[in-house]
Amino acid sequence: MNTSLNIEQQLSELGYTPLWQEYSALTAETLALQYEHWNASEDGSGTEHYRYASFRRFLHNKTALTDTECEQYAHLARIDADSFMAGAAMVDILRMPVLTEKQFFRLAEELSSYGAWTGKIIEREREKFLKNNHL
Secondary structure, X not given: OOHHXXXXXXXXXXXXXXXXXXXXXXXXXHHHHHHHHHHHOOOOOOHHHHHHHHHHHHHOOOOOOOHHHHHHHHHHHHOOOOXXXXXXXXXXXXXXXOOOHHHHHHHHHHHHOOOOOXXXXXXXXXXHHHHHOOO
């Protein structure tokens, strides 16, 4: 079997785009493990859970985020087929204590596009951000 075709198929079936790997947000090893687990599952659904886990893994143990990483993360969320899960992923990055002021307000703006439900979350996180950063 052609390995690159296999990876493309795995990406597609789990709802990923090739950008996940281009942005280094998903390794081939993680993809293979997720695909194996998903393929062995009884219902064969819930692919958004795998993508959400990848969003969380991307943020895990980050001591800083570059502006590019923030934009790529937001872009992956924006193009995801499951807007509810993508919104949850955006809340996760907005809560990162390592964000710069510019990053925080850019991500808050992005999160606001997910609907009215984000308003209270953004305001609460903005208050925490300002307090923690003595702004």
